[in-house]
Amino acid sequence: MKKFALISVSNKHKIVDFAKALIKFNYEIIATGNTAKTLSSAGLTVKEISSITNFPEIFDGRVKTLHPKIFGGILQRRDNEKDKKEAAQNSIDPIDVVCVNLYPFIKVAENPLSSFDEVIENIDIGGPSLVRAAAKNFEHVCIITNPNQYDTIIEELESGGIKSETRKKLAVEAFAHTSLYDTHIANFLEKKLEVSTDFFRINLPLRKKLRYGENPHQNGFVYGNFDDYFEVFHGKEISYNNILDLIAAVELVEDLGQNACSIIKHMNPAGASALNTPLESYVSALKCDPVSAFGGIVAINGRIEVDLAEKLNELFLEIVCATDFSPESLNILFKKKDRRLVKLRKSILNESVTFRNIPGGVLVQDSDRLDYDLERLKYVTESKPNIEQLKDLLFAWKVAKHTKSNAIVFAKQMSTLGVGAGQMSRLDSAKIAAQKAKEHGLDLTDSVAASDAFFPFADGLLEIIKYGATAVIQPGGSVRDDEVIQAANQNNISMVFTGIRHFKH
Structure with missing residues (x-):
């Protein structure tokens, strides 16, 4: 019996090698437009999806996979006699592997140079439908949504076949993937079209498991794009409490302005100053409460030079954060092996809402950005x-x-x-x-x-x-x-x- 794998990817990374591996294990490749061209150019035998559907891609590719022969091949239950009979009557071959990643909506929407029409055209329709169909039928179909999953599939094929547990795991990841995708689309359109909503959506990918949470007996995790804002480039692993204090420190110095310094302990200022240079600000802020500053977090809204680096090395600190560091200052700061050094990559004062979990839901409010007039x-x-x-x-x-x-x-x-x-x-x-x-x-x-x-x-x-x-x-x-x-x-x-x-x- 023929085995079919459907491939339709916007991210072509490693796709040729993955398709070669599938062919090696006797899969026939069905592919959509640009994916088919990429694979064919690499010398692989590929069936264009239009040869299966007997219908061309139309509307600049807006419609290409939405067809009973494709979705029937994915959704038919292999152990259901009625399904098998209907598939035979309609000349529908089963598709056992579906490899899809979606149009890069998130990347395009976040690009300030993208036009509204470009963003809309990057809302994938057929892709999420294929993903959801394959994930629903995980008992019989393997859904692959990310190039980092390719190696696992190849290893299992070489060991005798894709495991049931792997199909289940990938199905859950697939639904999470489309859910995140839809969250970004809804959030973008609500903002762009100025449409109010009765829903508050939180859908963020896991970025890192922390050593522990607020206390050693609590698990701690970071979700979302924390690394877009902060680069932790030296010292021990950053902790849950470190992150809370770091945010408090940076929010304060961003509010105080250029060259300001804050020293934070347990999310409260042990000292703050806004003088002419970062060095002057730090020295003055430290005078406020040098005892509490021990083991605290220092944030500088400016560049750290040698003179300030030498001062910072006189005190035990958990974190030093700045918008920039001179190379010479880093030579000094690196002498403290465990102290974390963090570079602020971009402002953190642009979030429009804050929220906290409560039993049964979340409390949401506008961020407190109102300044005096x-x-x-x-x-x-x-x-x-x-x-x-x-x-x-x-x-x-x-x-x-x-x-x-x-x-x-x-x-x-x-x-x-x-x-x-x-x-x-x-x-x-x-x-x-x-x-x-x-x-x-x-x-x-x-x-x-x-x-x-x-x-x-x-x-x-x-x-x-x-x-x-x-x-x-x-x-x-x-x-x-x-x-x-x-x-x-x-x-x-x-x-x-x-x-x-x-x-x-």
């Missing part, structure tokens, strides 16, 4: 901040945005002096921030302070004033705003309302 700031006190104070207020406001709530941040000269993070009471956050500054010999006199949310009572503000702050920035919006403003006026400090809350849970 200088023209909409409200100067609500009799005393107004001077230019330098306003710069420091806006700096502290951004740091507070990236600090777990409740958050209070003291700052001066574009550098943090004390950070109070993650407390149930805003009053306690103020106390902790001041305590940290005192521990490390930092003077809060004439500093500024930022609060991620409004003061529900005047006591939080008075606590900040007590430690030396002379200007405060906060969202406003409390029913007791008047009381808080009065307390500020009585203490002759300036206060600015942003009208924007930045809770971070």
Whole structure:
């Protein structure tokens, strides 16, 4: 009995060698247009699909495989007498191997130079149909969707035949493949055609299994395209917690601007600064809390040179991340064998939504990218901040945005002096921030302070004033705003309302 293999691939990598192997094991090759040309040019005997269907490819190849003789050959059940009889009556030969990979929709859609029509033409129709048909009939048909599967199939053919377990595994991979493909199409069209949806789709490929998750008894995995954003090029394997802290560090420095530095521990700033050079920013950020910085993560929104590399080597750090590294700085940084070095490949502030899993589903929200508007700031006190104070207020406001709530941040000269993070009471956050500054010999006199949310009572503000702050920035919006403003006026400090809350849970 004849054995047929159908091949229709956009990715021609290794396809000639794979087809040769199939022919060696007595398969006759059926192929679509360009695939048939590739195989024929290599000297292989191939049946054009149109010779099976007796119907030409039409509409520039939009229709070529959608035919009963093809899908009947794939979907017929070999152990079903009725199927076999109908196949014989309709001259349908069984197709036992289907090798298909799809039009490169994802690659074309992500290319900013692609026109809308080009993207649409790369929505594969026949390909996913072939894949799904073959995967459905995995008891009798082997579906191959990726060149990296070829070697396994060849090895099994050489050992006597394709195993049932392999067909099952490849069928599951095939359905996952078409599901991912359809997710990208739906997401693209919703955005491009501005169509709202009642569905939130998460479909990402496994990229890496981590050593463990948040704790050693938890499994951890990375899905998606993390490597598109970060290049980990030195040191130990990056961990689950490393990744969370790395993202927190980079989000903060990207918000603070060029040459900024953040030092992150457990997703909170141990220090941050935005001065004229990366070296100045790091030295100043480290002063905020050098104890907590030990074992932390440093992110630099700029290039690391030799002088900064030498400073970084003075402290144990889990990760150093920057947008660039000079060759000379790497010679120094490489001396720390285990510390991870990471290059930021592109901005991470472009994601439009964030989500978290909850029982039965996910919570989804817009990403917190809203920034202050200088023209909409409200100067609500009799005393107004001077230019330098306003710069420091806006700096502290951004740091507070990236600090777990409740958050209070003291700052001066574009550098943090004390950070109070993650407390149930805003009053306690103020106390902790001041305590940290005192521990490390930092003077809060004439500093500024930022609060991620409004003061529900005047006591939080008075606590900040007590430690030396002379200007405060906060969202406003409390029913007791008047009381808080009065307390500020009585203490002759300036206060600015942003009208924007930045809770971070």
